[in-house]
């Protein structure tokens with residue numbers, strides 16, 4: 001079903017319980033490589049060896065494309081460029097390029113709704129902010145599979161970090177993805193996800209449920225900090241996940257404040273509005 005895309009997971013220092021990030025090689029003959037992720041030489045070698053199998057068949061890498069700026073998606077860019085031994089342009093959304101300034105050199109931009117030929121397949125870039133400001137997903141216009149990056153996950157959950165995440169944007173982006181009626185979603189972490197329509201609806205519903213639980217806890221137990229709220233909203237969490245859950249809740253609390261559902265009680269605590 002997923003003609004024209006090869007998926008190569010390599011190990012990365014990503015958010016547990018995920019341990020790997022997927023790279024996608026799209027097209028034939030002139031390949032597009034999306035997200036060379038790992039900072040670890042052994043993993044960079046593994047990725048290059050998979051690409052090299054294609055080069056030995058006479059194929060070439062035409063471009064490297066990035067879904068977004070996070071380190072577990074871009075830390076293998078320079079190593080891949082070196083291994084390829086010839087200049088290959090790196091393309092990303094302008095906001096991603098800005099965030100990677102001084103970290104990874106981005107040579108060109110991909111904007112909202114921009115289509116490009118990827119070795120015989122036409123990919124359309126959709127700007128889907130929420131997890132990261134410059135996040136792009138890529139829709140194959142013929143078969144309608146969608147490279148979903150960190151908008152959804154096959155393993156683990158999507159963190160909306162309060163410094164750069166935005167729940168309103170994220171919900172709108174999920175709905176935008178759904179409107180394209182993809183037949184499969186290819187997440188950065190974990191296996192291909194089928195039945196995208198139900199999955200994306202579930203993702204939206206899940207976020208609304210978390211917000212409702214948060215408000216419920218504030219009504220029942222009074223003002224709390226995001227860290228104090230974690231056990232009421234998430235129940236028994238792996239202690240390593242608690243700081244991330246608190247960050248996630250900050251993003252939710254801000255969205256809820258914008259919707260008149262919560263307000264700051266003092267410097268650190270929130271209450272129901």
Ligand SMILES: [Zn+2]
Pocket residue numbers: 068070131132150
């Ligand atoms: Zn990310």
